[in-house]
Amino acid sequence: MKNTNIEHLTPKEIVSYLDKYVIDQNDAKKTIAIALRNRYRRMQLPEELQHDIVPKNILMIGSTGVGKTEIARRLAQMMQLPFIKVEASKYTEVGFVGRDVESMIRDLANIALQLTRENENEKNKDKIEQYIENKILEKLLPSIPESASEQKKEEYTSTLEKMRQKFRNGEMDDLKITIEMPISSPTSGMDDMLPPQMISVQESIVKVLGGVNKKGPMKEVSVKEAKKIIRNEASNSILNEDEIKSLALEKVEKGGIVFIDEIDKIAVSSGSNSRQDPSKEGVQRDLLPIVEGSTVNTKIGMVKTDHILFIAAGAFHVSKPSDLLPELQGRFPLRVELNGLTEEVLYRILTEPANSLIKQYQALLGVEGMKLVFNNDALKAMAHYAFLANEKSEDIGARRLHTIIEKVLEDISFNADEYDGEEVTISSDDVIQKVASIVKDEDATNYIL
Ligand SMILES: Nc1ncnc2c1ncn2[C@@H]1O[C@H](COP(=O)(O)OP(=O)(O)OP(=O)(O)O)[C@@H](O)[C@H]1O
Ligand SMILES: [Mg+2]
Secondary structure (H helix, E strand, O other): OOOOOHHHOOHHHHHHHHHOOOOOOHHHHHHHHHHHHHHHHHHOOOHHHHHHOOOOOEEEEOOOOOOHHHHHHHHHHHOOOOEEEEEHHHEOOOOOOOEOOOHHHHHHHHHHHHHHHHHHHHHOHHHHHHHHHHHHHHHHOOOOOOOOOHHHHHHHHHHHHHHHHHHHOOOOOOOEEEEEOOOOOOOOOOHHHOOHHHHHHHHHHHHHHHHHOOOOOEEEEEHHHHHHHHHHHHHHHHOOHHHHHHHHHHHHHHHOEEEEEOHHHHOOOOOOOOOOOHHHHHHHHHHHHHHHOOEEEEOOEEEEOOOOEEEEEEOOOOOOHHHOOHHHHHOOOEEEEOOOOOHHHHHHHHHOOOOOHHHHHHHHHHOOOOEEEEOHHHHHHHHHHHHHHHHHOOOOOOHHHHHHHHHHHHHHHHOHHHHOOOEEEEOHHHHHHHHHHHHHOHHHHHHHO
8 A cells, every 4th residue: 555645545445454453343443434535525625614624533332342543543554644642541630640631732743743754854855865975975085175286176076986885885884984973862751751741841942952062972983884873864954843743743733643542541430439540531621622623832932732533432331421521422423333342353463463362472482493374163163262262351343352372282382392394283173172161260361252
């Protein structure tokens, strides 16, 4: 799939991409695909109409381990859009200790900035390579003064070209040169912790300091390392930081997606009369304006959240969507329910997805020189017992497959060194022998699987 045209993907194409990794859950896939496409459609409209069309945020409801996060994760991988997945339970009300809700938008802005920078680097790849090459060649063969004789100049040019060729062929990679090391910014790494006002203060301090004391220490490195070190400098001098920021800003405002996981954990369930954490409701209240459309001060400027797409997900076992503040419920008008996993679906999850569980284990044991084969009956049996175990004790969805397969492969995995070069076939009898008795015994299921 071409990443460049991601915005032009039709809902069908998005769904068929997701199909490669997530089994079943067609409603959820469809809803998300349509929401994404609607954003694209909106962008094609006249400005004044664009402003009135707000994205329809999505609430995904489904018990644990049925693919909610998986759908989001795969979307993120596929899309060149700024995307962030956050856990609602990580936030606390403004004024309490912890992360404030607005920080999700600041994080999203940082992701957009990074994405934009990568894009621009890619676009200016040739210029950047050129800069690095010139810089290093200049070190290896300092240019000669203007006053030099014609003959000297010619010699110089011809040597330079020869070196250039060698450089491009990588023949100079092991040569040592002395270059100036970049000065690392003292703010890097703490950006998250600081409010944006502080960051801009810090940035200007760094600029001032950088102006006074621009030179970093000199160090001898190989040409190969120098290429890497100079790359940053090259990109900084070729790309325009302000332009990147404004591109990133546009990207977040028009294409940003925030996936809020575990939203049910901040719902205050009406049923239970135990004292609930008062800050849960506070977090919901803080979320309201962001989801509705407000402005958040970030490193790349003021981000308007009006057109950011929010996808919230939760199991809603203890609480219900109706336990969320009514205002918040209303801001997630699209509801999709994810299906519980049937035996048939569990079987498909074992085998079908690219990098399915089975393929993962085969690859892992392949490292030991073992060829692991599963009979189809064995796969059916694992799906069967996973389903039974989910029914009998807690339903943990597809994660049950992990525990079953671990149990089945326990001994083989432990003794893998003895099977070097051999083929090991797992039959349904093996599966039955390892897990049947545990699944039948409910108490044991609770503890072992
Ligand atoms: N429908 C599915 N198709 C393929 N794999 C799935 C599916 N559902 C779950 N899985 C697998 O099960 C694991 C857990 O799924 P996921 O993280 O999406 O659960 P979840 O719905 O977000 O649950 P929770 O509510 O606990 O966060 C993942 O490793 C995922 O690969
Ligand atoms: Mg999840």
